[in-house]
Amino acid sequence: GAVVSQHPSRVICKSGTSVKIECRSLDFQATTMFWYRQFPKKSLMLMATSNEGSKATYEQGVEKDKFLINHASLTLSTLTVTSAHPEDSSFYICSARTSDNSPLHFGNGTRLTVT
Amino acid sequence: GNSVTQMEGPVTLSEEAFLTINCTYTATGYPSLFWYVQYPGEGLQLLLKATKADDKGSNKGFEATYRKETTSFHLEKGSVQVSDSAVYFCALTSGGSNYKLTFGKGTLLTVNP
Numbered sequence: 001g002a003v004v005s006q007h008p009s010r011v012i013c014k015s016g017t018s019v020k021i022e023c024r025s026l027d028f029q030a031t032t033m034f035w036y037r038q039f040p041k042k043s044l045m046l047m048a049t050s051n052e053g054s055k056a057t058y059e060q061g062v063e064k065d066k067f068l069i070n071h072a073s074l075t076l077s078t079l080t081v082t083s084a085h086p087e088d089s090s091f092y093i094c095s096a097r098t099s100d101n102s103p104l105h106f107g108n109g110t111r112l113t114v115t
Numbered sequence: 116g117n118s119v120t121q122m123e124g125p126v127t128l129s130e131e132a133f134l135t136i137n138c139t140y141t142a143t144g145y146p147s148l149f150w151y152v153q154y155p156g157e158g159l160q161l162l163l164k165a166t167k168a169d170d171k172g173s174n175k176g177f178e179a180t181y182r183k184e185t186t187s188f189h190l191e192k193g194s195v196q197v198s199d200s201a202v203y204f205c206a207l208t209s210g211g212s213n214y215k216l217t218f219g220k221g222t223l224l225t226v227n228p
Contacts, residue, residue: 004158043119044204044218093159104216106151106158 002028004096006107013084013114021079021110023094029074030096034104035067038091047092050077084114117142121205121219128195128226136190136222138179138205146209148172148181148188149216153202162190162203195226 003026013019023033032051036044048069049057056069066088068080077096081088093109122137140146150162150172163172168183177192188205205219 006158041220043220044216046215095159103161106160108156108158 002096002098002105004030004094004105004107006094006110008110009108010111011113013112015085015114016083018080018082019084019112021081021092021094021112023077023079023096023107025075025096025105028096028098028105030077031074031099033071033077033094033096035069035077035079036093036095038093038109044093047079081112084112086114088112089114117146117207117209117217119205119207119217119219121203121222123220123222125223125225128224130197130226130228131194132226134190134192134195134199134224136203136205136224138188138190138219140186140188140205140207142186142207142209142217144209146207148179149206149208150177150179150188150190151204151206151218153204153221155201159204195224197226197228200224200226 005024005026007022034049035047037047038044046059047062050069050071052071052074058064071077091109091111095104095106097104118141120139147166149164151159152162153159163174165172165181168181171180179188179190202221202223204221206216
């Protein structure tokens with residue numbers, strides 16, 4: 001079946017540094033990838049939609065300069081949290097699909113802790 | 116806007132017990148409804164879905180019926196197993212955005228032998 005690999009699974013960084021999270025589709029080409037964020041005891045919230053070769057579309061309230069998304073190939077999208085602060089600590093999950101009507105496949109998520 | 120409300124967990128059951136996890140929603144238009152499951156250490160997986168009123172989604176012994184009159188999509192299983200221990204998320208899409216999922220908060224289910 002379709003597999004989405006997310007790396008790293010856990011990362012701890014100091015306040016002010018930047019962190020990059022990778023999302024790879026291992027056995028299929030993902031025209032679109034999605035980035036979600038989950039706060040403790042809260043729903044998953046869609047942050048942005050990443051289309052290969054074009055700029056990401058951010059949801060309202062998500063700072064595009066803070067959360068840089070790059071979808072350089074059909075199998076890789078990256079989310080960079082720039083100048084991280086403790087309030088950015090969260091669980092980030094990516095998902096990918098091959099076409100508009102195909103099912104979503106999710107990564108295992110990345111637990112980010114900013115100290 | 117769209118929203119999904121599902122019962123707060125955690126839910127702890129003994130093996131072979133009956134499971135119900137309630138889910139209600141508010142949405143514009145005619146949403147599609149989903150249940151996703153996240154097993155320990157793994158990503159979310161689609162468990163079942165229903166795309167129109169009165170549809171019943173089913174998979175791995177789990178069932179949920181799309182009830183438009185009560186705006187509900189409750190998840191049920193007649194006899195749970197230890198391997199069903201996971202977090203379950205109710206979700207919906209509407210307005211033609213088949214990717215813009217709105218999730219509930221998730222319900223942790225623990226099944227004891």
